[in-house]
Amino acid sequence: MTGVDWFSYSLSDFLMFGPEVFLRLFVRINQDFWPWQGVAVVMMLLIAGFLVRGDKLAKRAVLLLLAAAWLWSGAGFLLEYYGPINLPATWFGWGFILQAALLTVAALVWPWDGNAARPARRWRAGTGWLAMTGLLPLLMVAQTGNWQAIALFGIAPGVTVAASVPCLLLLPRRVRWLFLLLPLLWSVFSAATLWTLGTRLVFVLPVATLTLTLVSFWFSPRPAQSPD
Amino acid sequence: MATQWTRRQFMAALAATGLSVPMPGLMAAPGGKAITRPIPSSGESLPVIGMGTWRTFNVGGDQHLVRERTEVLKTFFESGGTLVDSSPMYGSADDVMGEALDTLNAHDQVFAANKIWTSDGGATREQDGASRRKWSIERFDLQQVHNLVAWEPHLETLKQMKADGDIRYLGITTSHGRRHRDLAQIMEQEPLDFVQLTYNVLDREAEQRLLPLAKERGIAVIVNRPFQGGSLFRRYQSEPLPGWAAEAGCGNWAEFFLKFIVSHPAVTCAIPATTKVKHMEENMGAQYGDLPDEQQRRRMADYVAGL
Ligand SMILES: NC(=O)c1ccc[n+]([C@@H]2O[C@H](COP(=O)([O-])OP(=O)(O)OC[C@H]3O[C@@H](n4cnc5c(N)ncnc54)[C@H](OP(=O)(O)O)[C@@H]3O)[C@@H](O)[C@H]2O)c1
Numbered sequence: 058m059t060g061v062d063w064f065s066y067s068l069s070d071f072l073m074f075g076p077e078v079f080l081r082l083f084v085r086i087n088q089d090f091w092p093w094q095g096v097a098v099v100m101m102l103l104i105a106g107f108l109v110r111g112d113k114l115a116k117r118a119v120l121l122l123l124a125a126a127w128l129w130s131g132a133g134f135l136l137e138y139y140g141p142i143n144l145p146a147t148w149f150g151w152g153f154i155l156q157a158a159l160l161t162v163a164a165l166v167w168p169w170d171g172n173a174a175r176p177a178r179r180w181r182a183g184t185g186w187l188a189m190t191g192l193l194p195l196l197m198v199a200q201t202g203n204w205q206a207i208a209l210f211g212i213a214p215g216v217t218v219a220a221s222v223p224c225l226l227l228l229p230r231r232v233r234w235l236f237l238l239l240p241l242l243w244s245v246f247s248a249a250t251l252w253t254l255g256t257r258l259v260f261v262l263p264v265a266t267l268t269l270t271l272v273s274f275w276f277s278p279r280p281a282q283s284p285d
Numbered sequence: 286m287a288t289q290w291t292r293r294q295f296m297a298a299l300a301a302t303g304l305s306v307p308m309p310g311l312m313a314a315p316g317g318k319a320i321t322r323p324i325p326s327s328g329e330s331l332p333v334i335g336m337g338t339w340r341t342f343n344v345g346g347d348q349h350l351v352r353e354r355t356e357v358l359k360t361f362f363e364s365g366g367t368l369v370d371s372s373p374m375y376g377s378a379d380d381v382m383g384e385a386l387d388t389l390n391a392h393d394q395v396f397a398a399n400k401i402w403t404s405d406g407g408a409t410r411e412q413d414g415a416s417r418r419k420w421s422i423e424r425f426d427l428q429q430v431h432n433l434v435a436w437e438p439h440l441e442t443l444k445q446m447k448a449d450g451d452i453r454y455l456g457i458t459t460s461h462g463r464r465h466r467d468l469a470q471i472m473e474q475e476p477l478d479f480v481q482l483t484y485n486v487l488d489r490e491a492e493q494r495l496l497p498l499a500k501e502r503g504i505a506v507i508v509n510r511p512f513q514g515g516s517l518f519r520r521y522q523s524e525p526l527p528g529w530a531a532e533a534g535c536g537n538w539a540e541f542f543l544k545f546i547v548s549h550p551a552v553t554c555a556i557p558a559t560t561k562v563k564h565m566e567e568n569m570g571a572q573y574g575d576l577p578d579e580q581q582r583r584r585m586a587d588y589v590a591g592l
Contacts, residue, residue, distance in 0.1 A: 069514075070461075073376045074343045075560065081347055141345035141377045 068253045074142045076254045082138045083197055083206040083213060090133070090212065097211035100126060101190050104224070109183035111173040116227050120164035123221050126211040128157035134214055143250075149243060153214065156239050163228065163236070190220040193262065200258040208259075215259070218243050219266040222273055230277050240270045319365040319572045322553045324454065325503035326478045331396065333547040334572040335368030336361050336565075337509060337558035342385075343376035353560070355385040360562050362394050364569035370481070370507065370556045372400035372431050373412055379419040392422055398479075398507070400431035400458060406438025410446065427479055429456040433464055433471075440475060454478035460509050462490050472498050481507040484552070486545045486589045488513065496551040505553040508546050512557055517542055520592075527588050534575030539564070543571035545585045548578075 087094065104122050107115040131153025140147035173179065193216045197208035210220045218240045225236050244267035251260040321330040336358070344350035358369075371378050379399070386392050399416045401409050413428055428443055430436045436457060443455040456479030459468050465482075472480060472495070480499055484491040488510070499506045512518060522538055535541040539557075546555045557568045577585060 073340060073374075075340055077560070078344050078347065078350060081350065082345075085347060138345065141380075142343050143376065 068249060072250065072253045076256055078142055079250075079254055080197075080201050080206060080256070082134070082142075083201070083208055084203060086134055086138050086212060087205050087207060087209075094207075094209055094212065097126075097129075097209045100211050101187065101220075105183045105187035105190075107183075108186055108224070109179050111179040111182075113169045116169055117164045117167075119224055119227065120160050120167075123224055124157040124160035124164065126217045127153045127160065127221070129211050130214045130217045131157065134212060139214075145246065149214070149239075149246065152239050152242075156236070159236060163232070167228070167232075186220070186223060189223075190216070193219055196259050196262055200256055214243065215247055215262050215266070219262060219269070222266060222269045225273060226276065230275075234274055237270050237273055240266060244270060317573055320547070320576065322505075322547075324478065324505045324553065326454070326505070331505070331554050332365055332367055332572055333552075333554045334366055334543060334569055335370060335396075335398075335507065335554045335556040336366055337556040338369065338371040338378040338382060339375050339558055341558045341560045342371070342378035342381045344381055345377045351381055351384055354381055355388050356562050357559060357565050358382075358385045358391070359389055360565045361569065362389065362391055364566065365572060366569060367394060368396040368398055368427075368507075368554055368556065370398040370400075370509075371416070372402055373416055374400070374402045374431060379416050383419045383421050387421060392420075395422075396427070397422055397425045398427040398429065399425050400429045401439045401443070402431035402434055404435050406435040409439045409442035410451075413446070413452070424450075425452050427454040427456060428452040429458045429479065429481060431458055433457060433459060433467060436471065440471075444476070454505075456480055456505075456507075458482070458507075458509070462488060465490060465495060469494050469498055472502055472504060477502075477504050479505045479507055479553075481509055481556075483510045484508045484546055484549070485511050485513055485517065486542055486586055487517065489586070492549075496549060500551040506551055508552055508555040511546050511555040512539075512542055521589065524592050527584075529581075529584070533577035533581040533585065535577075536570065537567055539567040540571045541585065543568060544576055545582060547571065548576040548582055 100122050104119050107118045107122070131150045135146050135150030135153055140150055174182075190210045194208045194210070194213070197206045197213070198204055200206070208216050210216050222237070222240050225233055225240075228236060244263040247263035248260065248267060251257075251263060320333045322333055323330055341357075342354055344354060361369075369382065371382055373379060386395060397420060399413070399420075401412050403412055413425065417423070417425065428446065430439045430443070440455070440457065443452065446452045447455050456477055457468065457471060457475075458481035459465070460481075460483045462483055468480065468482065471477070480495070482491050482495055484496070484506075485508070496506065498504075518538065526535065526538065526541060530536070530541060533541075533544065535544055543555050543557065546552055555571075559565050559568060
C-alpha cells in the first residue's frame with residue numbers, strides 16, 4: 058500500500074469552512090462582547106500614550122497591554138469562536154496565551170536602560186501606531202460591508218498581531234526573535250486561509266504583517282531611529 | 286436506533302422480504318416516486334440522492350447558520366432524502382447535524398453515515414461513540430473508514446461492530462481519485478457493504494475499474510464530490526443546457542450532473558453538499574423523473590467535454 062500523496066492535495070482541500078462562516082465570526086464576537094469593545098479602544102489609546110511617554114515604566118506598560126490583547130484575542134476569538142470550525146485555530150489560541158505570558162514576563166523583568174528617544178520621534182511613534190491600529194480594523198468592514206464585523210485590536214487576532222509587531226521593536230534584537238515567531242506563523246497561516254477563502258481585501262493584513270515581521274527580525278534601530 | 290425499530294428500518298425490512306410499501310415521506314415529495322437503488326448486501330432501498338456535510342455544516346456555534354442548515358436538512362427530508370454523510374474530520378459538522386436532527390426530530394428519518402478518521406487503529410469504537418453522541422443516535426447505519434486511514438485495524442473492529450449490531454453496514458472511502466489501486470485491492474479482499482469515491486461528469490476514472498468491481502462484488506457505491514466541490518457549476522452554469530437534456534430527464538445543470546452519476550448501473554447514491562435551500566431543491570430534483578440511458582450518458586459526457 059502506498060502512503061499519502063501530498064502532491065495531489067491543494068490548499069482548498071484543507072479548508073473546512075466557507076467565507077460566510079469565517080466572516081460571521083467577527084460579527085458574532087462583536088455582538089456577544091458588546092459593549093466591551095470600549096475596553097479595546099481604551100487599551101489602544103493607552104498604548105499610544107505610553108509610546109509617546111517612552112520611559113522605562115511606559116515600556117513595561119506597553120508590553121503588559123499587549124499581553125492583555127493577546128490573551129483576550131487568543132482565549133476569546135481563537136479558542137471560543139474560530140477553534141470550533143478550524144482545529145489549528147485552537148492551537149493558535151493556546152499559542153496566543155503563551156505569547157501573553159511571555160510578554161508579561163518581559164514586561165516585568167526586562168532591564169531597560171533609562172534612555173528615551175527624542176520627544177518628536179516618540180510623538181510620531183505613538184500617533185503613527187494609533188493611526189495604523191485604528192485603520193486596520195476597517196479592512197474587515199470594507200470586506201464585509203458590515204460595521205458589526207469591525208476587527209478591533211485586542212479582539213481580532215489579525216489586527217492584534219499586526220499592531221504588536223512594531224511595539225516589539227522596543228525589545229532588543231537578541232530577545233525579540235522569540236516574540237516574533239508566533240506573529241510569523243500566524244501571518245503565514247492567516248494568509249493561506251484568507252487566500253483560499255478568496256477574501257482578497259483582508260488578505261492584505263497578514264501579508265503586511267508578514268513583511269513587517271520579517272523586517273523586525275533583522276531591524277536594529279539605532280537609538281536615534283528607535284520608536285521609543 | 287439499535288433497540289427500537291424506526292419507521293425507516295421497518296420499511297427496509299419489509300422491502301427486504303419482498304414486500305413493498307410506499308414511504309410516506311417519499312410520497313409527499315415533489316415529482317412522483319423517488320428513484321431508489323438496493324444496497325446489494327441487504328436489498329434495502331436507498332434514495333439515489335443523499336447529502337454531504339463537508340464545509341457546509343461546519344458552522345460552529347453560529348446559531349443563525351445552524352438554523353439555516355437545519356432548513357436545508359428539512360428540505361432534504363421533505364424531498365425524500367435519507368442518507369446523510371459526515372465525518373469527525375469535518376470540524377463541527379457532527380455537532381451541527383445533531384442540533385438539526387434534534388430540532389427536526391428527524392432521528393427516525395435519517396440513514397446516518399459517518400466515518401472513522403484517526404491514525405490510532407485502536408480508537409474505532411471510541412470515535413464512533415463520540416460521533417453517535419453528537420448525533421444523539423444509538424447507532425450509525427453506516428460507518429466508513431475515512432480515506433483509508435489505518436484501514437486494517439479499523440475495518441477489523443467495524444466487522445466486529447457489525448456482528449454485534451453496533452452498526453448496520455461498513456465501508457471505506459476515498460476521494461479526488463486518490464489510491465484507487467489500494468481501494469480496488471481492499472474491495473477484492475474484504476467484505477465491504479459500501480465504498481465511497483469521487484465520480485462525476487469530468488472525473489471518470491472510477492468507470493475503469495472501481496465501478497465494475499463494485500458491481501461484480503455486490504458493494505454499494507456512494508459518490509462524493511458530484512459537483513467537483515462546486516467547480517462544475519462555476520465552469521458550466523453560464524453555458525446552455527443541450528436541447529436534448531429534457532429527454533435525458535434533466536431540467537437544470539444540477540440534475541444534469543447528478544443524473545449522469547446516479548444513472549451509472551453500479552452507483553447507489555450521490556451525496557451533494559449545499560448551504561442553500563434553493564440548491565437542495567434543485568439537487569433533489571435529480572431523484573425524480575427519467576434517468577438517462579447509456580447512449581444519453583455518453584452524449585452528456587461528450588457535451589460537457591466539448592464546452
Ligand atoms: N474522502 C471522503 O470521504 C470524502 C471526500 C470529499 C467529499 N466527501 C463527502 O462528499 C460530499 C460532497 O462533496 P463536496 O462537498 O466536496 O462537493 P460537491 O457536493 O461536489 O460540491 C459542493 C459545492 O457545490 C455547490 N452546490 C451544491 N448544489 C448546487 C446547486 N444546485 N447549484 C449551484 N451550486 C451548488 C455548493 O455551494 P452552495 O453551498 O452555494 O450550494 C458547494 O460549494 C461532502 O460533503 C462529504 O460528505 C467525502
